[in-house]
Amino acid sequence: MDLDAYSARAQRGPCFVCAFLAGDPAFAHETVFEDEEHVAFLDRWPTVPGKVLVAPKAHVEHVVRDLEEAAYLRLMRVVRAVALAVERVFTPERTYLLSLGSQSGNAHVHWHIAGLPGGIPYERQQFHALMTEHGVLEYTTRQRGTMAARLRQELAETL
Template sequence: MRERQPMDLDAYEVRARRGPCFVCAFVAGDADYRHETVAEDDEYVAFLDRWPTLPGKVLVAPKAHLEHVIRDLDTAAYIRLMLFTRTVACAVEQVFTPERTYMLSLGSQQGNAHLHWHIAGLPTGVPYEQQQYQALMAENGVLPFSPQQNRDIATRLRQAVASARL
């Protein structure tokens, strides 16, 4: 796995807690919240994490501003979101062949309130003490992918998503 670099966690917290909703800003095309899109339909969008802790870490979110996975989604909407999320997770598995694929919803009313799922493939060979939450924590650094590397990763993931939908 690539060497991680430190992340400015204080600046991130200010952005998450005081800035606009990062998903809504991204969906609206705000240049300060640009990400590489991996998949999209009328309801949902998947995009590369700006500060990945694992290669190909993707966020999946409803385009509409929803905040609660249980309260804001009826059963049918939840199933549609999870099927979309699973398609993206299958693409992550196809492209990165991880030892394990992590999927979890994070955020809170205090920051990053927009409902979103994290999909992160754990590379094979990561020592056990660096797996699970340790592998996901930005406090342990983020992977320094260049814009071109992110475009390449997103392209590979888009191709995998397209082939999964056939």
């Protein structure tokens, strides 16, 4: 992963969620869930196995104040369902849920669902485990497809 290129695109490029939803191949991701309001997809640069992003389809920039309570609760229902699917498929020691991004880059609201594998030393857990600066996991297209299919199957039974 080229962190400088990523940062530049996040700050000056189009909204990555909106570009993905519009079908821009430069922003393609492997979808694991989609309904009328939400989308969940594999992180392009995962730092832990099965890292998934969940976002509302509408371009919303503030995770709390831009969503009516009912819309927020529907989004959180999807986040929870995806997190449970990640737990069933990847059996992490702990599941991290974070809403990252800012007005400076990646402004579209999205939740990161990251399952921490067991056996990771404490000093490499938490934020360290999520930072691309420490490396990303490389998967083939086939491996990503298999992961996505397993998560879709789990989600089909939940949502």
